Amino acid sequence: MSLFRSSLLVGLGSVASRVLGFARDVLFAQALGAGPVADAFLAALRLPNLVRRIVGEGGLNPVIVPALSRAGPDEGATVAGDALSVFALALLALTGLVEIGAGLIALLLAPGLHDDGETLALVALYTRLSFPIVLCVTLASIAAAVLNGRGRFAATALAPLAVNGGLILTLVVLESGFDLPLVEKAAWLAAASTLAGLIQLAIVAAALLKGRSRLVRFRRPRWSPLLKSLLLAGLPVLAASGAVQIYFLAATQIASFWPSGVSWLYYAERVMQLPLGLMAGLSAGLLLPELARRYQAGERQALITAQNRALEVALLLALPASAALIILARPISTVLFERGAFGSADTEGTALVLMALSLGLPFATVGKVLSQTLFALGSLRMAFMAAGMGLVVTVTASLLLAWALGPTGIALGVSLGCLGHAGAVTLGLHRFGLWSPDRQSLSRLVRTVTATIVMSLGLLGARSTFPEPGPLMLAALCLGGFTLYALAALATGAVTRDDWASLTKKSSEPLRPDAGLS
Structure with a gap:
């Protein structure tokens, strides 16, 4: 399949997913508004969404794709089966711990609610109902990375639509056929997200097992050097791949100290994520395998050239998107969200946060694209350190700016964190002699x-x-x-x-x- 057709397929899947995400969030705003229940629901979804967005945008590709590119078909199928088995067991254990300790996790997700026991209890409830989606989407991401590494993109591009589609269907049913309190609506939505994640996993698994030449073989996992490297690299890779998502998680914790701050940040982020998510999916799904092949073949100049051309395309999309979102932030917030329980004050707050976030969109895109080169080189330490630098900048700037500007200052802190991350990645590439515009x-x-x-x-x-x-x-x-x-x-x-x-x-x-x- 040519790169154009692959890009078109992945791009259409990403756009369709983001469009459905918009529709879902419009219905969220209409059904839940931006009050205490919405803050509790969106705070609880922040951790599952963090994992879903990281792995859904190819967060595990940087560790799986290069490993598979070095292995033959038989060895790759065996390693893929071992990785799926081990990650499944680890994620089952993690899910059990979260179900038990949801109260403590709720306090960590929204520390600003520590004096509001009722809302904090809702965060814990919604966390228990929604967190199992992490198991489903992570396993689906590993399977998708295997498919991408072998040049199969259809299922990986279309399967994520199941999550947003399932939530939209649930919202439509709840709004049209039932008159439930906000607390119960949010509970049904949290449970529906887990069910939708299970459907996504089933779609990708069917594609993985399809055909005569199976891409995965299951057995009792063996502790091979390749499997060990995959597991040890998994957490740093997720942290580095999902740098921007982690910045939003930190910003949500700070925003929980402001009334409706969590909701405003969430809705504004969802708009900003449309162009960013598209570039993230293309980078991890298409650019990373290309860079890995160039690196394995020793084509250093070709790798630099591919990186430069990818950056050109990224900025070709990101710069106008950033400018348009800043100029149209107010009408976008009004048209998309101002209805039902979402009032004009919420629209104004969301618009200001969106403008502040949009300033960082080009930097977030640059950091996402350039990080793929570090992943292709296997330099996970450098990528992890760059993500950490951005997190320090995000937290520091958000805390300083929040006292004067409230949630808008927190959003500016996220944008500055994206700038810090992009700068740190650029310095890392310069150190390897790979930054040569x-x-x-x-x-x-x-x-x-x-x-x-x-x-x-x-x-x-x-x-x-x-x-x-x-x-x-x-x-x-x-x-x-x-x-x-x-x-x-x-x-x-x-x-x-x-x-x-x-x-x-x-x-x-x-x-x-x-x-x-x-």
């Missing part, structure tokens, strides 16, 4: 910035003409902004015809220094 990269960056400025001026003019756009006008603004940016990108040369031609080349072909993303 070429003239093409710098030229395209200037052209992308120019096209983004043109789009921003157009959106600002439209916003002054339509200060309070409704759903249709917001859709028109988004479509118009995208069209204007596309035309400006073509006019400035940020996108060329050669880029489309290069995308159709198969990923196994040698990468020319002047080629596009490979």
Whole structure:
């Protein structure tokens, strides 16, 4: 399958998942609002969602894909079976511990609720109901990494739709056929998330076991050096892959000290995650296997070239997305969330948080893309240290800014943490001699910035003409902004015809220094 078709499939799956996520969160806001029950529910979902987003965006690919690329088909199938068996046992034990200690975990997730025993008890209840999804999605992610490493992308791209689809179905049923208190609605949603995760695991498992040449073989696990390296690297890889998600977890803990702070941060993050999640899925699912092949083949310059071209594409998407979200934050929050239990004050708070988070979107994207090179090299220590640097910056900046700006200051702290993470990853690549932006990269960056400025001026003019756009006008603004940016990108040369031609080349072909993303 060509890289273009693979990219299209993974991209469509990511976009579809994010669109369903938007629909789900709109229904969340309508059903639960942004009060104490919503804070408890969203705080409880923060830990399962942290794991789901990390592994769902290919968080385990950096340790599994390079290992499988070094192993033959038979050995790879055996190692994959051992990894699934061992992780299943470990996750069962972890789930049991969480079910027992949910009260303590609730306090850790939302320390600002320590004086509100009733809300804290709800956090513990919802944690018990929703945490088993961690077992399902992690095993599904391992299976998906095996499929990606062997060039199969269909099931891995479509299976995550089951989680958001299941929650949407549950919300529709609860809102249309039952008149339940908010506490019970949230409990049903927490339980439904676990069931949806089980469906996702079943879809990926069916794809893994399909065909004559099975990609996984189960046996009694043996403590091989390769399995040992997978297990020892698992936690650092998850931490490094999910750096931004961990920053949001820390920010949620701080936001719990402000009324509705958890909810505002969650809803704003979900909007910001649409472009970021797309790039994360493409990076881990497609870029990482390519970089790993280049590294194993000793093609150092080709690896650097692939990294530069990937960064160009990432910024081509991230810069206009960041600008558009900042300019349209208020109408986006109004149209998506302001209905039912979600009031105008919640809209204003969510919009300010979204603007602050959108400032960090380009840096989060750069950190995600460049981290793939460190993973391909097997430099997990450097990737882990970079993630840790970003976390220190996030916590420090959030605490300092929160006292003056509240939840908006916390969001600014997350953006600064993303900047710190991207800077630390860049320094790590420079240390390995792999940070070498070429003239093409710098030229395209200037052209992308120019096209983004043109789009921003157009959106600002439209916003002054339509200060309070409704759903249709917001859709028109988004479509118009995208069209204007596309035309400006073509006019400035940020996108060329050669880029489309290069995308159709198969990923196994040698990468020319002047080629596009490979």
